[in-house]
Amino acid sequence: MDSDEDNAQRVPLSQRPDWSDVTPLPQDDGPNPVVPIAYKEDFIETMDYFRAVYQADERSPRTLWLTAEAIHLNAGNYTVWHFRRLILEALDGDLHDELGFIENIAKSNSKNYQIWHHRRWVAEKLGTDATSKELEFTKKILTVDAKNYHAWSHRQWVLQALGGWDDELDYCRELLEEDVFNNSAWNQRYFVITMSPLLGGLEAMRESEVSYSVEAIVAHPENESSWRYLRGLYKGDIESWVNDSRVSSACLKVLRAAKNNNCIFALSTLLDLLCHGLQPSQELRDVVDGLNNTSGSNQPDPDLAKTVCSILECVDLMRANYWRWRKTKLPAQPT
Numbered sequence: 001m002d003s004d005e006d007n008a009q010r011v012p013l014s015q016r017p018d019w020s021d022v023t024p025l026p027q028d029d030g031p032n033p034v035v036p037i038a039y040k041e042d043f044i045e046t047m048d049y050f051r052a053v054y055q056a057d058e059r060s061p062r063t064l065w066l067t068a069e070a071i072h073l074n075a076g077n078y079t080v081w082h083f084r085r086l087i088l089e090a091l092d093g094d095l096h097d098e099l100g101f102i103e104n105i106a107k108s109n110s111k112n113y114q115i116w117h118h119r120r121w122v123a124e125k126l127g128t129d130a131t132s133k134e135l136e137f138t139k140k141i142l143t144v145d146a147k148n149y150h151a152w153s154h155r156q157w158v159l160q161a162l163g164g165w166d167d168e169l170d171y172c173r174e175l176l177e178e179d180v181f182n183n184s185a186w187n188q189r190y191f192v193i194t195m196s197p198l199l200g201g202l203e204a205m206r207e208s209e210v211s212y213s214v215e216a217i218v219a220h221p222e223n224e225s226s227w228r229y230l231r232g233l234y235k236g237d238i239e240s241w242v243n244d245s246r247v248s249s250a251c252l253k254v255l256r257a258a259k260n261n262n263c264i265f266a267l268s269t270l271l272d273l274l275c276h277g278l279q280p281s282q283e284l285r286d287v288v289d290g291l292n293n294t295s296g297s298n299q300p301d302p303d304l305a306k307t308v309c310s311i312l313e314c315v316d317l318m319r320a321n322y323w324r325w326r327k328t329k330l331p332a333q334p335t
Contacts, residue, residue, distance in 0.1 A: 010042060013049050018062060024048035025055060043073050054083055059090035068101065075109045081118050095122050099133055103140075110141050116150045120157060131162040139171070146175070147184045156191055165196045180216055183225040190232055206233050214250045221254040222262040227269060242276045248284065255287045261315045263291070267308050274305040275330070305330050 013019045026048050029036060039047075050070050053063045067084040070077060088098065102119050109115055119137075123130040138155040141148050159165055169192050175185035193205040210233055216226040230250070234241035241247060247269070254266035270288075274280065280288075285304055292307050309327035313320045 012042075013045055019049065022049055022052050025051035027051070046070050046073055050080065050083075054079070059087045061091065063087055064091065064093065071105060075105055075112050076114055078114055081114045085118065085121055095126050096133075098122050099126075099130070099137070103137060106137075106141065110145060110148055111150055113150065116154055120154065123158065123162065128162050131158060131164045134158040134162065135164050142175075146179065146182055152184055152188060155188070159192075160195065165192070165198050168192045168196065169199070176216070180220055181223050181225065186225040186229045190229060202233065202235065209233050210244065210246055214246055217250050218253050221258075221266055222264070224265055227265040231269070238276055242273055242278050248273060248278060248280070252281075252284050252287060255284075255291060258291060264312065264316045267291075267312050267315070271305055271308045271312070271326070274308065280304055303330070 013022075014024070024045065027044075046066070046069050050066055053066060064084065064087045067080050067087065070080045071084070074080075087093070088095070099119070099122055102115060102122065106112075106115050106119075119134075123134050135155065135158060138151045138158070141151040142155075145151070159168060169189065172185050172189040172192060175182055176189070179185070193199055193209060194202050199205055210230065213226050213230040213233065216223065217230065220226065230247065231241065234244070251266045251270045251273070255263055255270070258266070270278075270280075270284075288304060288307055288311070291311050306327055309323045309330070312323040313327075316323065
């Protein structure tokens with residue numbers, strides 16, 4: 001719409017016979033605008049005609065077309081989108097065609113809230129007939145921008161309101177195979193295992209998901225997302241988290257092969273486990289002591305939690321003050 005070619009081919013509304021009965025309504029900026037905006041001529045004319053038909057509440061095919069013109073010029077205008085919905089309802093418009101219109105607009109406006117709000121309205125009207133289209137639409141957006149919040153939010157709404165859970169866990173797996181650091185995909189995976197009516201809930205999925213996340217952790221121990229996902233699998237059940245040997249074993253595997261400061265999340269997880277009552281094995285103590293000797297820490301301590309804090313002070317310099325503070329909050333060990 002903004003190209004020189006489009007502008008050259010555009011016939012002004014004032015020269016179109018089918019708009020001759022409409023008197024444009026100019027924007028009222030007051031008698032002395034301080035900084036008037038230099039709108040393009042086609043934008044000024046389109047909005048002047050839009051204000052006129054909006055004031056007249058004309059809900060017709062031509063006003064539907066006019067909202068499309070206005071949206072192409074400014075896809076963020078809430079009033080235009082709102083009026084378009086009123087027109088679609090009045091005309092009983094083809095909402096499947098409307099999905100195509102939205103997709104075309106979204107190609108260059110994928111983070112525009114008004115587009116997503118309108119898309120949801122259309123999908124609600126269509127019901128389950130829109131399920132596959134909506135999931136495919138969000139997938140296209142996420143292929144370009146894997147962390148588009150609007151797309152993820154819409155996708156979650158679609159699953160809850162319209163269904164389509166069957167392949168969602170596989171979709172999350174595909175995304176994580178492409179990029180295991182995609183925290184949005186980890187978040188979606190957690191959403192699926194906790195909300196899907198097909199999977200039985202968190203406890204039913206915990207066994208397989210712990211194995212999945214531990215495998216990801218061992219492969220990429222510097223990935224905070226997989227560590228947080230693992231912790232989330234025990235939400236509301238600290239005792240199981242502490243007593244599940246797979247969690248402490250994951251820490252041990254990472255610490256045993258620690259290099260390039262990729263052990264920060266393993267150490268912080270171990271610290272939390274110790275603070276909640278984990279009884280560490282001798283092997284785990286030996287590995288931590290070895291890290292303490294190589295990290296530059298000169299503060300060995302019989303209290304393993306304090307030793308972990310000392311190591312973290314050295315390997316996680318960004319939060320060194322935090323780990324020093326954590327050390328002061330550790331409960332005193334019985335003598």
